[in-house]
Amino acid sequence: MNRVRVLLGQRARRDGAQVALWAGGAGLLAFAAYAGVDGTYGSEGDRTSLLAAALANPVILLFRGLPSGTAPGAFIVFLIFPWLALLAAFMSTFLAVRHTRGDEEAGRAELVAATPAGRTLPIVTTVVHGILANALLAALIAGALIAVGLDASGAALAGVAAGAVGVVFLGVGLLAAPLVRSSRAANSASVWTVLVTFVLAGTGNALGTPSDDLTRMESSWVTWLSPFGWGENTRAFDADQWGPVYLCLFVGLALAAIAVALASVRDLGSSFLGERRGRAEGSALLSHPVGLVWRLTRGALLGWAIGGFLVGVLSTSLASIVAEVGATNPAVEDVLRQIAGQGSIAQGTVTTFFTMIGVFAACVAVQTVCRARQEEAHGTAEPLLSAPVHRVRWLAGYLAVALLGITAVIGAGVLGAAAGIAGGDGDASLMRTVVITGVGQVAAASVFLVVTALLFVVAPRLTIPAGWTLVLVAMVLGLFGPLFQFPEWLVHVSPIAVTPLVDGEDVDLRGLWWLLVATAAGATASLALMRRRELAPAG
Structure with missing residues (x-):
């Protein structure tokens, strides 16, 4: 336990400012969203009109969340939840790669592996560190929504759902690190996974089935191929479904467990996917x-x-x-x-x-x-x-x-x-x-x-x-x-x-x-x- 505490302290010192920026930015975005919606879409008629337009022209949903009614809280989640989850995803993937493949390239991982911490404890600590970072992000989002007077249970679910999406991509980053040869390749693979799944969730929403009053959308099956879609289907401030949160946490921890298992059979500096061979002679x-x-x-x-x-x-x-x-x-x-x-x-x-x-x-x-x-x-x-x-x-x-x-x-x-x-x-x-x-x-x-x-x-x-x-x-x-x-x-x-x-x-x-x-x-x-x-x- 002391070893984990020491490694957590080291990660907190290195990542304190970055985690604060990512999590604080998400909280500020949630706080600002309420002021914007209250000032711009203050009436239910305005919100109904915009939702009807989005459902009638589904391509708009590529960059928004899942419509779940005209209540102020649900409308805010529709507007900004994908972006809150996107911040959590990027924070988590960068954190995971930095403390795994990044530390290997810098020579830190080899030094730590030579101590009683071994090769797997640092990765376990990174998992804990990533979960705590997403918990902070979730708390700041929930706190911002509660501070503006929205329902506490819906606010908590919106924050936790965004953090849970981050946990999934924490696992993605941890898994990408041992598969490829460099931190640049791991970051690239993780970022493209984030972007593709972000678009996939929007596409799934666009292909869904709208309600008769054009204020709600039932996602298509495509949405369930994306962690962003799982988070959106919690429907905070409406149905308040916690099931997708558990799915996110399960998948994220499963990916992390696979990454820990791979670490025990992989030599430091090596990768499971070999690099493409270069040409014998470079171009001019x-x-x-x-x-x-x-x-x-x-x-x-x-x-x-x-x-x-x-x-x-x-x-x-x-x-x-x-x-x-x-x-x-x-x-x-x-x-x-x-x-x-x-x-x-x-x-x-x-x-x-x-x-x-x-x-x-x-x-x-x-x-x-x-x-x-x-x-x-x-x-x-x-x-x-x-x-x-x-x-x-x-x-x-x-x-x-x-x-x-x-x-x-x-x-x-x-x-x-x-x-x-x-x-x-x-x-x-x-x-x-x-x-x-x-x-x-x-x-x-x-x-x-x-x-x-x-x-x-x-x-x-x-x-x-x-x-x-x-x-x-x-x-x-x-x-x-x-x-x-x-x-x-x-x-x-x-x-x-x-x-x-x-x-x-x-x-x-x-x-x-x-x-x-x-x-x-x-x-x-x-x-x-x-x-x-x-x-x-x-x-």
């Missing part, structure tokens, strides 16, 4: 730092670009649908007006979806710079920089590829928007809004790129946690700020929320020039400071 592209960075990051960039394309398709194919909803629901129209200024509701819909694509592009930027930090921490950057490659040139390679990735994601979104118009006989005039909004999101994502690069130069150990925290905060402010009636100045803290707008026939540049100045200044400063920066090992 690898003779240049930019080519090497491209080789290391191209798979991730392709994945984000595919996501951008799909969201782009939705942006224009749903524009007419949302315009019809806004015409009958003043609350929806008001939210879209806040996003799109004086433009049409269809333009507001495009702007909203391209704000999401901007988040994807920001993720590409942060992920690429974080890859530089991982190369440095793992010791693979040192032999490269010992060759005739200046460290400024090395960092510039990551910035160049990240900018290429940003452009590729936004460009894929623009192509997707064009495909949505062509495939659905949509309004071709929306392409002007698509292009202008897309260009603005390139500028916004570039700000995340240079800020993360500055972090990498001046505070390298904060690169990964702080970089992803910036994206999370920007996403909440940019995507949920207008919906939750945040003050305008607070929403505009997010770069993705101050990009140019198309107001009818006019274009409001808003904060474009500030974004461009910040990008130029950040890029210049990061490259200049990199000249004198020493390599920083893992910490």
Whole structure:
């Protein structure tokens, strides 16, 4: 027991700030959701109208939860539960990989395994640590909902359901770590599992059966293939079903038990899935730092670009649908007006979806710079920089590829928007809004790129946690700020929320020039400071 306590203390010291950010962010999102719903959908008629629109056009359910009635609590869960569970899922997978495969790569696991703790006790401790982190997240969500006056039993179920989904993905991360060779591969496998199951739950809801009054939806069987679907089917503040919570906990602990069993038969540093053999000779592209960075990051960039394309398709194919909803629901129209200024509701819909694509592009930027930090921490950057490659040139390679990735994601979104118009006989005039909004999101994502690069130069150990925290905060402010009636100045803290707008026939540049100045200044400063920066090992 003393050994577990010591290992838990070590994990708490390393993860305290990150867990607080993830769990605290979930609690704040739940608290803000009530204020937003109360101010924007205060009447039952507004909530009924929006639910009817969602059930009549099921594709909207891809990004929302499971409709379970018009009560304020149930309506809040419908709007934000998938996102609360998504925060729990990402927190859990990153935590699991960091303390398993990540510790192996850093050499910590071998040192701990040489003590009486052995090889399996650290993984057991990680399971306990992950469960406690999700319990904290669940408690903060429940506490936020109770604090605004909602029913305690429904609030507790909503919080516990989100935490239980996190426990499932804790098991996913623990299982991915021994299967693949590196922490990067384990994180990639875990993240793609999260994203695929997130979409799977939304698809299952869209294929479900609506009630006669269009306020509830019975999930299809597809939803039950996803942990997000299990959490949504608890129906907090409505039926209050605890069965799916037990299912989440059972599956999560079963996956964790398998991971513990695998640890007892696996050599440290090895993996059950072998790596693909490389070619005998490298391509000429690898003779240049930019080519090497491209080789290391191209798979991730392709994945984000595919996501951008799909969201782009939705942006224009749903524009007419949302315009019809806004015409009958003043609350929806008001939210879209806040996003799109004086433009049409269809333009507001495009702007909203391209704000999401901007988040994807920001993720590409942060992920690429974080890859530089991982190369440095793992010791693979040192032999490269010992060759005739200046460290400024090395960092510039990551910035160049990240900018290429940003452009590729936004460009894929623009192509997707064009495909949505062509495939659905949509309004071709929306392409002007698509292009202008897309260009603005390139500028916004570039700000995340240079800020993360500055972090990498001046505070390298904060690169990964702080970089992803910036994206999370920007996403909440940019995507949920207008919906939750945040003050305008607070929403505009997010770069993705101050990009140019198309107001009818006019274009409001808003904060474009500030974004461009910040990008130029950040890029210049990061490259200049990199000249004198020493390599920083893992910490």
